[in-house]
Amino acid sequence: MSDVLSVLSKQLHNREITSVELTKKYIRKIEETNPGINALVHTDFEKALAMAAEADRRLDAEGADAPFLCGIPFALKDNICSDGDLTTCCSKILEGFRPYYDATVYSKLKEQGAVLVGKANMDEFAMGSTSESSCYGAPKNPRDPEYVTGGSSGGSAAAVAAGMVPYALGSDTGGSIRQPASYCGVVGLKPTYGSVSRYGLIAYGSSLDQIGPLTTSVRDAAAIFDVIRGVDDRDNTSVDHEFGNVTDSLGTTSLKGLRIGVAEELFDGISPAVDAAIRAALDFYQAEGAEIVKLSIPALKVALPVYYIIACAEASSNLGRYDGIRYGYRADDYANIDDMIYKTRSEGFGKEVKKRIMLGTYVLSSGYYDAYYKKACIIRETINEEFAKVFADQADVLLAPVAPSVAPKLGESGKASSIEMYVSDLCTVPINIAGLPAISLPCGKDASGLPVGMQIIGPKFSEGKILDIAWQYEQKAGNPFAVEGGVSV
Amino acid sequence: MEVSDIKKLATLARLRFSEEEMEQFLKEMDEIVAFADTINNSVEGSTDQIRGVGSYDITYEELRPDEVRESLPNEKILSNVEGDKGCFVVKRCVK
Numbered sequence: 001m002s003d004v005l006s007v008l009s010k011q012l013h014n015r016e017i018t019s020v021e022l023t024k025k026y027i028r029k030i031e032e033t034n035p036g037i038n039a040l041v042h043t044d045f046e047k048a049l050a051m052a053a054e055a056d057r058r059l060d061a062e063g064a065d066a067p068f069l070c071g072i073p074f075a076l077k078d079n080i081c082s083d084g085d086l087t088t089c090c091s092k093i094l095e096g097f098r099p100y101y102d103a104t105v106y107s108k109l110k111e112q113g114a115v116l117v118g119k120a121n122m123d124e125f126a127m128g129s130t131s132e133s134s135c136y137g138a139p140k141n142p143r144d145p146e147y148v149t150g151g152s153s154g155g156s157a158a159a160v161a162a163g164m165v166p167y168a169l170g171s172d173t174g175g176s177i178r179q180p181a182s183y184c185g186v187v188g189l190k191p192t193y194g195s196v197s198r199y200g201l202i203a204y205g206s207s208l209d210q211i212g213p214l215t216t217s218v219r220d221a222a223a224i225f226d227v228i229r230g231v232d233d234r235d236n237t238s239v240d241h242e243f244g245n246v247t248d249s250l251g252t253t254s255l256k257g258l259r260i261g262v263a264e265e266l267f268d269g270i271s272p273a274v275d276a277a278i279r280a281a282l283d284f285y286q287a288e289g290a291e292i293v294k295l296s297i298p299a300l301k302v303a304l305p306v307y308y309i310i311a312c313a314e315a316s317s318n319l320g321r322y323d324g325i326r327y328g329y330r331a332d333d334y335a336n337i338d339d340m341i342y343k344t345r346s347e348g349f350g351k352e353v354k355k356r357i358m359l360g361t362y363v364l365s366s367g368y369y370d371a372y373y374k375k376a377c378i379i380r381e382t383i384n385e386e387f388a389k390v391f392a393d394q395a396d397v398l399l400a401p402v403a404p405s406v407a408p409k410l411g412e413s414g415k416a417s418s419i420e421m422y423v424s425d426l427c428t429v430p431i432n433i434a435g436l437p438a439i440s441l442p443c444g445k446d447a448s449g450l451p452v453g454m455q456i457i458g459p460k461f462s463e464g465k466i467l468d469i470a471w472q473y474e475q476k477a478g479n480p481f482a483v484e485g486g487v488s489v
Numbered sequence: 490m491e492v493s494d495i496k497k498l499a500t501l502a503r504l505r506f507s508e509e510e511m512e513q514f515l516k517e518m519d520e521i522v523a524f525a526d527t528i529n530n531s532v533e534g535s536t537d538q539i540r541g542v543g544s545y546d547i548t549y550e551e552l553r554p555d556e557v558r559e560s561l562p563n564e565k566i567l568s569n570v571e572g573d574k575g576c577f578v579v580k581r582c583v584k
Contacts, residue, residue, distance in 0.1 A: 096569070097569055098568070098569060100561050100565040100566060100568065100569075101561065233553045236552065236553070302527060302528050304524075305524055305525050305526075305527045305528045306528055308521075308524070308525065309525050309528065316502060320503075323503075325570070325577050325579060326566075326569065326570060326577055327569035327570060328569070330570070330579075334580070334582075335582070336582040337579065337582055340579065340580075340582075341503050342503055342504065342505050343505070345502075345503050345504055346504050346505045346506070349504070354502075354504055355514070355517060355518075355521070357502045357504065358495075358498050358499070358502055358504070358514070358518060359518070359521055359522075359525070361498050361501045361502045362498055362518070362522065363525065365498070365501065371529070372525055372528070375528055375529070376528055379528060417517075417520060418517055418520060418521055418524075419520055419521070419524050422524070
């Protein structure tokens, strides 16, 4: 198995291929595959080829000193701003919106000479777990197009799984990187809250949102993380943490004596296929000398409602800015300014977004604030403390499923109740509540060949450790969806 | 929850719903609020038993100097909608 980004970077630096040739190759793949998969919703190939030509000039001039990602194409989730490019959160209310500035993560990739080819499909405003609430229609799972990609970063995961881009960025508020990565058989990293700047990420739940990479291998995820992390004075929740070079440190963590915690609450209601794949992964680590520690984190039993209360409260506030005056969709016919705002919002937001705004408004409203929002924040502290105690006393990392089952078929979520849908987030939301890092990587297939993912969760700022533990699994146990890197032109 | 509650929330959220949507919303909101209510039924039956000792206030320790910086140019800010003389333009509403 090879790491796509390492191979492409080497080919570009050795000038075996040019960035323009490589970008054209990915554009052909997008033109051929995207009409059936619907992973990318906005593309600007002319701009991409101009960026590629600029990268080639830099590779020619700087040679081996050119940055690692110079000349390599990628996609951004449709909620990450890039100056002048359509960025719509897959919502009618941001129809036609072109931001006037770059998100910090995009600035960092641009500094490397990376080539943006497009924006990836997602659930409207990142609210969902199947990407079916996108105003552009759902993306389809490249492993089997009858199934969902997961969400909300479903387009990012599908674009990577289908080989339309070698990597993409997504955002994770309650599992939105890890769960689609799991459903599509790719790697997804949700960094520690504060590791990566959120400046330029269109907000959903500001205390939960975090940007991270989706890739085909763990090393590639580490390489992207090394580029996008870091403190940013435009995001005062970002943290100045000294990680060292995470990619270069892969292989330095000993699995012998490593304590891997298995929290019973994260295994509640999982399907036999997921259970079997996770047990096999645990057996692998045990055979490598790790100690499997069964443990309990009682507060996780109320993590789901805590998450939905906090996320919706923050969403109702964050989405208050969409009034049709300064950007995006505006209703045509209105009697006065209030009427314009009501009509714009009612016509512009989709059903799930309205539902979450309404719940958020409810839990923040006078008379209910203490009973819901304040109480959820208090329980959040308890969840933080219980995780911290587990990492201090019982386990170095936790291993858990990413989702209770493999990807459902397209259209099935429409038949389920809201609560049935929310319950499928059980394994992922506690990690956002506590602001922890977690990596999702493929660890098996079900009987029909659909991917199963596992997540490795660590204490805050332990990205280096969880990436290494995942990397060692991938090296020795293999990745059932591994791809070969490199291209010939 | 009553239809009047949904109407009040919709006003606070600056949203409008048809009567049909309102009925559907009422059903769903009842279900979602019941779900949210489960925080009051903690592991042992009462939230008090798992209540945290920490503060729920978010504190920001990283503050940047309060310095004036270059801002985005006016024409760029107005580039997404109709603008005139540096202002956002909406239809005349006051006669």
